[in-house]
Amino acid sequence: MTKSIKWWQKAVVYQVYPRSFQDTNGDGVGDLKGIEQRLDYIKKLGADVIWLNPVYASPDKDNGYDISDYEDINSKFGTMADFDSLLAKAHEKGIKVLMDLVVNHTSDQHRWFIESRSSKDNDKRDFYIWRDPVDGHEPNNWGSFFSGPAWKFDDKTGQYYLHLFVEGQPDLNWANPTVRESVFNMMNFWVDKGIDGFRMDVISLISKPDGLPDGEVPEGAQYGNSDKAVANGPHVHEYLKEMRQKVLNRADMMTVGEASGVNIENAVKYANQDNSELNMVFQFEHMGLDNNPNPALGKWYDKKVSLVDLKANLSKWQNHLAEKAWNSLYWDNHDQPRAVSRYGSDRPEYRVVSAKMVATLLHFMQGTPYIYQGEEIGMTNAYNLQRDDFDDVEIKNAFKYLVDKDHLVDEATMLKYVHAKGRDNARTPMQWNDSKNAGFTTGLPWLKMNDNYLTINVKNTLADPNSVFYYYQKLIRLRHELPIITTGTYQLLDPNDEQVYAYRRVSADEELLIINNFTNETITRDYQVPANATILIGNYEDDAKSTLRPYEAKVYHFVK
Numbered sequence: 001m002t003k004s005i006k007w008w009q010k011a012v013v014y015q016v017y018p019r020s021f022q023d024t025n026g027d028g029v030g031d032l033k034g035i036e037q038r039l040d041y042i043k044k045l046g047a048d049v050i051w052l053n054p055v056y057a058s059p060d061k062d063n064g065y066d067i068s069d070y071e072d073i074n075s076k077f078g079t080m081a082d083f084d085s086l087l088a089k090a091h092e093k094g095i096k097v098l099m100d101l102v103v104n105h106t107s108d109q110h111r112w113f114i115e116s117r118s119s120k121d122n123d124k125r126d127f128y129i130w131r132d133p134v135d136g137h138e139p140n141n142w143g144s145f146f147s148g149p150a151w152k153f154d155d156k157t158g159q160y161y162l163h164l165f166v167e168g169q170p171d172l173n174w175a176n177p178t179v180r181e182s183v184f185n186m187m188n189f190w191v192d193k194g195i196d197g198f199r200m201d202v203i204s205l206i207s208k209p210d211g212l213p214d215g216e217v218p219e220g221a222q223y224g225n226s227d228k229a230v231a232n233g234p235h236v237h238e239y240l241k242e243m244r245q246k247v248l249n250r251a252d253m254m255t256v257g258e259a260s261g262v263n264i265e266n267a268v269k270y271a272n273q274d275n276s277e278l279n280m281v282f283q284f285e286h287m288g289l290d291n292n293p294n295p296a297l298g299k300w301y302d303k304k305v306s307l308v309d310l311k312a313n314l315s316k317w318q319n320h321l322a323e324k325a326w327n328s329l330y331w332d333n334h335d336q337p338r339a340v341s342r343y344g345s346d347r348p349e350y351r352v353v354s355a356k357m358v359a360t361l362l363h364f365m366q367g368t369p370y371i372y373q374g375e376e377i378g379m380t381n382a383y384n385l386q387r388d389d390f391d392d393v394e395i396k397n398a399f400k401y402l403v404d405k406d407h408l409v410d411e412a413t414m415l416k417y418v419h420a421k422g423r424d425n426a427r428t429p430m431q432w433n434d435s436k437n438a439g440f441t442t443g444l445p446w447l448k449m450n451d452n453y454l455t456i457n458v459k460n461t462l463a464d465p466n467s468v469f470y471y472y473q474k475l476i477r478l479r480h481e482l483p484i485i486t487t488g489t490y491q492l493l494d495p496n497d498e499q500v501y502a503y504r505r506v507s508a509d510e511e512l513l514i515i516n517n518f519t520n521e522t523i524t525r526d527y528q529v530p531a532n533a534t535i536l537i538g539n540y541e542d543d544a545k546s547t548l549r550p551y552e553a554k555v556y557h558f559v560k
């Protein structure tokens with residue numbers, strides 16, 4: 001790579017889900033003061049940046065992704081003074097802060113929408129997407145991402161408004177220049193506070209296709225995996241270029257666009273290296289590989305991904321973005337199940353070793369890695385939660401529409417799918433220690449705890465030198481120390497091997513060989529490791545050479 005390396009290309013991001021991180025006032029909800037108290041923990045891990053899920057004022061129909069005031073803090077989380085203090089303390093410790101930016105939609109309680117729905121001639125009417133009924137029905141066949149139709153009829157004015165997510169999340173009309181101006185002004189309010197960047201929620205959806213035509217498939221769940229539906233509309237790149245000029249260029253910011261429905265071709269546009277749009281995107285292709293073969297069920301399924309498919313997909317992104325754009329690297333976030341449960345094994349005998357393997361696989365790739373809270377201690381899916389325990393609107397709607405209404409699967413099967421894929425697997429509170437409610441709260445947690453916190457918790461992981469935590473700490477340190485991890489060329493080995501994911505990173509004078517046994521079996525492979533190679537990191541104590549033990553991961557380093 002000839003271009004100079006930017007700070008965010010060497011950085012590792014730690015994602016904090018504020019609601020579930022640390023409660024300080026006993027109301028059962030994590031808060032900003034709690035994050036401030038735990039900054040030293042994040043510092044100890046070694047992360048450079050924190051991404052905060054939305055902390056703005058919100059009726060919480062979709063856990064903060066429905067914002068009613070962009071310039072105010074959700075009172076459950078604290079006050080603006082708490083935010084300013086957290087930002088200052090993070091900066092003192094050399095940690096940067098990324099804010100979530102949710103501007104495809106607002107809450108229906110936002111003053112813009114309250115005005116917009118009040119009458120057809122209100123000056124905010126055109127801030128949102130209103131349409132007349134067609135033959136007494138919805139204007140088109142679009143479905144919400146979270147089941148059901150994407151249109152809501154409003155009696156007051158006899159029109160439908162568009163909501164790609166839940167009813168309480170009306171979509172903003174980005175075609176209206178006053179909407180764009182209002183959003184950019186709001187973003188500048190945060191830039192002026194000194195934040196270090198934005199993670200942009202479903203930014204690939206802000207420009208709607210001209211004329212709002214019917215989709216090929218009515219289910220909104222498809223939009224996340226298809227480039228044929230509503231994503232990547234005709235003006236999205238124009239809007240982002242305008243945002244870059246009016247907001248993002250005012251500081252040395254890091255930006256990552258969450259891009260449902262993005263493919264390689266449009267990712268290269270969003271994250272191009274001419275600095276005209278974003279630094280990188282979150283792509284979803286690898287998250288869709290273990291979807292249900294029945295498109296109407298979307299992500300709801302419990303079969304493991306095929307390793308061959310996973311390799312092909314991740315390698316495609318590594319190879320095609322190289323020198324052209326920049327990858328973000330993630331397994332986990334607040335919308336995904338736990339990585340160890342999904343890709344490794346959360347059985348007690350394999351949990352630690354496989355959590356490290358899954359980490360090794362990702363953290364030696366090219367891109368900016370994201371660690372989601374709890375991933376660094378090997379937190380698992382929450383199998384103890386039952387239908388009535390779930391909080392997530394996506395899960396509730398899946399039961400309501402796919403089970404109760406459409407009878408696509410029975411309730412027990414859906415529960416199995418939710419235990420494999422549901423978002424609440426990631427949202428159960430952080431497990432700090434083995435005291436009541438894992439030290440997360442002295443009150444009643446807003447979402448039931450994962451009942452394995454007596455063994456899986458931060459206190460235990462910090463006391464054990466062989467823990468998942470110290471492994472992540474070392475992965476981060478290696479990325480900071482070895483430029484080849486940032487800049488080396490990626491080469492996949494043996495694409496058809498169904499058991500091992502092995503790849504190389506290559507620079508002019510050195511090389512890394514990364515080997516990951518994806519199975520719980522002992523197998524043999526000969527990668528012709530050169531005699532001068534040394535082990536940089538691994539999840540077993542010794543090197544058994546061509547023997548690979550269950551979930552073994554190891555990385556050889558050698559000078560050519």
Ligand code: TEU
Nearest residue numbers: 062065145165201202224260335394423
């Ligand atoms: O998620 C966008 C998105 O594409 C989701 O549909 C995602 O595929 C799904 O949650 C996986 O189950 C973003 C946020 O990350 C999510 O938390 C919000 O609910 C959503 O946007 C609406 O703002």
Ligand code: CA
Nearest residue numbers: 023025029031
């Ligand atoms: Ca609290």
